Amino acid sequence: MNARHHLVLGLLASLAAAGAIAADQPVVGLITKTETNPFFVKMKEGAQRAATLQGAKLLTAAGKADGDNAGQVGAIENMISAGAKAILITPNDSKAIVPAIKKARAQGVMVIALDSPADPIDATDALFATDNFQAGLLIGKYAKAALGGKPAKIATLDLFPGHPVGVSRHNGFLAGFGAADITAKTVGLAKTAEVVCMADSFGDQGKGQTAMENCLQKNPDINLVYTINEPAAAGAYKALKAAGKEKGVMIVSVDGGCAGVRDLKAGVIAATAQQYPLKMAGLGVDAGVVYAKTGKKASGYLDTGVTLISDKPMAGVDSKDSAFGLSACWGK
Incomplete structure (x- = not known):
């Protein structure tokens, strides 16, 4: 086998390894109420920072305006299709979003509410929020x-x-x-x-x-x-x-x-x-990565602090x- 064949085989092996790494990369979704509110801008920043540190892929989406439930339902469906193992969401409508959350959880996706609880609160696996x-x-x-x-x-x-x-x-x-x-x-x-x-x-x-x-x-x-x-x-x-x-x-x-x-x-x-949106989102991404890698779900309420x-x-x-x-x- 000549040097060129070795080079080609080495390249193919590298590409295969890269594909395996990409396939194993945890995918976490973040859905905020809006794109523009500074609170959610900071939340997105915290999620991206944590995803980068964890080697995870972060998907993001938001409602068109405060109260836009349909936009968040569509985002959940899109993230499931894109392979998200965990979805973090600040619900625009705490009751109307529940059927979409139930559907996601039934497909093995962990759902964590950030900042605002779903109604009922146990519709999500966990809540990370200010008290x-x-x-x-x-x-x-x-x-x-x-x-x-x-x-x-x-x-x-x-x-x-x-x-x-x-x-x-x-x-x-x-x-x-x-x-x-x-x-x-x-x-x-x-x-x-x-x-x-x-x-x-x-x-x-x-x-x-x-x-x-x-x-x-x-x-x-x-x-x-x-x-x-x-x-x-x-x-x-x-x-x-x-x-x-x-x-x-x-x-x-x-x-x-x-x-x-x-x-x-x-x-x-x-x-x-x-309150501390950066912390909420960062901890949420960390929990999503743990679930994607180990199957261990976050549960209950995590108080992210207030001063x-x-x-x-x-x-x-x-x-x-x-x-x-x-x-x-x-x-x-």
Whole structure:
């Protein structure tokens, strides 16, 4: 056999080996609510980083907009066809997505919910997420301490009816503020005597501004605003400033995005509960690779952590300052 034959055989062997490696490469899918929200942009970044470290192939997709269930159903089907052994998903519709998840699991695909649970929660193999009740609890405790015994007139700018994350944050906030009868198991948005207005913001700045304007018309004496996230908080602040009330009203929120922490540093938000999408997605990919290689499934709930951020700390409420918040934030 001459040198040329050896070269050809060696090349064929190398190609075969490369094909075997590609065939054995774990395939993990990530489906977010949208492509543009900074939270999900950071989640995608975390997933890609983990996939690169693990030598896995990452497939990504998203709904066209918040609430687009059909887009996520199509993404699940496409990822199964592409050989995904694990799919990570932030459900746009926690109930409507369940049949597609059941179909995936029946075909041997492990499904992990990130950030938002499916309904029922055990429709997925596992949930990797912020403890949203705890996030609300932290800002509720902070607000109670910061008011220092002053009577509260509260506006809550919530997400939209029935969303489990919105319910958990809202109820956690009221529990932290002192409502002993509200727990993580309370069904639906709770209300206490201090709450003078409840409105849906859909987590959007423009809708948050409109919701705050409507609340001020109902009760111009509002002195505390809870918002589902920091874009809604920015909208609330715009409404308060236009009414000349921004200095007499405290805003507390949840997320810990970079824009939100900058707003906190500027005095727009008094405190926010920071969550960690990079960690959620990274751990999800790691679990997907383990399943693809060993068949061992993740199960149950994994708390990915939350930290109270404020530049005006309150006694008895653990917090970190905006410098820490900016070092751990996400988005632009």
